[in-house]
Amino acid sequence: MSEQWTTTEIPDQRGRVAVVTGANTGLGYETAKALADRGASVVLAVRDVEKGRRAAARMSGDVTVQALDLTSLDSVRTAATELRSRLDHIDLLINNAGVMYTPKLTTRDGFEMQFGTNHLGHFALTGQLLDLMLPVPGSRVVTVSSTGHRIRAAIHFDDLQFERSYSRIAAYGQSKLANLMFTYELQRRLATHGTTIAVAAHPGMSSTELARNAPAALRLPLTWLAPVITQTPEMGALPTLRAATDPAALGGQYYGPGGRFEVKGHPRLVTSSPQSYEVSTQQRLWSVSEDLTGVTFPVARSSSTESPSAGLR
Template sequence: MTDTGWTTERMPDMTEKTVVVTGANSGLGYEVTRALARKGATVVMACRRTNHAKTVKGRILTEVPDATLDVRELDLADRESIRSFAENFEADYDNLHVLCNNAGVMAIPRRETEDGYEMQFGVNHLGHFALTGLLFDRLLETPGETRVVTQSSGVHERGDINFEDLHGEQEYDKWDAYAQSKLANVLFAYELDRRLDEAGIDNVLSLACHPGYASTNLQRRGPEQEGSRIRLWMMRLANAVFAQSAERGALPMLYAATGEDVMGGEYVGPGGLMNMRGLPEIQPSSDRSYDEQMADRLWEISSDLTGVTYDFAQAKAADDD
């Protein structure tokens, strides 16, 4: 495959479009927010650290003075925070054109969310599963086409879903847990697309994407939490030698969110060297990510764990009315 030649210069005008970006205060989320703001979108910056997000908002406003940016608190490791965010968003916004499920944690020592779930699986997958479900009605009710774009990683290719030990209570490896969560992201994106299609709902698209190897703060958090100066130094060296910029790494998500020729159920990533860098293209994901039985089982477990259900039949009936 070759890349599409797509850059932010080819993004459509996003004026009067409302976009939610999780983890908008740094790295890929910051670059996605900045690019959308340049195109006129109203961007809701859903962040755990709102003070830092407000600083970042000010930085974007110096570059795009007329940008419409709304900082709101969202902790994807806390079910109550997710529900509160969704309720407040729906109270204040009539439309949601794009939901960018971007935030995540990577290769950290074992920790648990507020609800007792392994942190990487809890934040990267369960948090976004719950958020999407709670905003599902708003996506459906918004006139025209809407999209859910879920950020995965090339590391998903080594991932598997360990249904017997989802939360690493029996055995934990930080990279295996990360790979599991990133595979879960792709499985979720595809299963959501299938369920929308089966329900005859054609105004909502669900896609997955990955940034390749992009230099962000994400890589340093694991070594910092472990207190490993050697790993931190090695990560910085690898970023300097191999990684593309966060601005380039944001292109697959932006293409999935705004590209005029994408379809639901697709996977977008950089089209250059080993899919680690370059401009975005449609790519295949891992064989395991297309396992429909695994995806269905993961969906039902995720619904049980989060307490969030998606009523596709009712949504279709409302759409028909």
């Protein structure tokens, strides 16, 4: 594979089914569009169905829309049921949707908004769709994290919902760290269940609507620096697309931009923070996530305590 990996290197996706969350705009839109352009049947799993339909109309090929509100476990359950009724298999589940730096809000189930949306919603969705993937050779769960998983980030088991003291930056960091820990623990469980793998990616600094809730102290500097430090959504989607389609990708790997500080550039393998590889924390987070969502996975915990990505660090 070229060091300057682009969408031209995506293999033929005809006959493959991809579900992409948050696909009506930004990174999700570019991810879904690229997969559809290469022949995949793509489902845009979105909160706003009308916006999803408008996005689908701008894409070529077989593109459909599925209502999905990750802030509601009832909506996640309904979406999973409907997808199971219309699809006989899924090759790619791309957990892309997310919120960033929101003020203190809760989901419909009472979870802190960023943790509930970015992690718990996708945890529940994946668990309810995974059996459509396990029999499919080469199927992948790709979850989009962020360099924000390094910033004021920890899994606050004593206050997961930030009820005592809220920091939008710390809450975002927790949710993105959780995305990675979910990927690594999922891969450990998948390792003995056929060829399905779990892979993670991050987009670097991309020019999307995601940062619209950034604190005022950050918004102005980001606006000034945007032309220098950000890249287009098309470029920002490349790490996700490589994680989803590169034949050489392995379970537990993490892709991000190849430029300095992983801010921008063509996608390559990167490593996440040391704490993201802590197996005991991954497994504790998994157990807590099962308890909070009521969703259990059709893959059991492995007895191995080795990080699936240990060789990449």
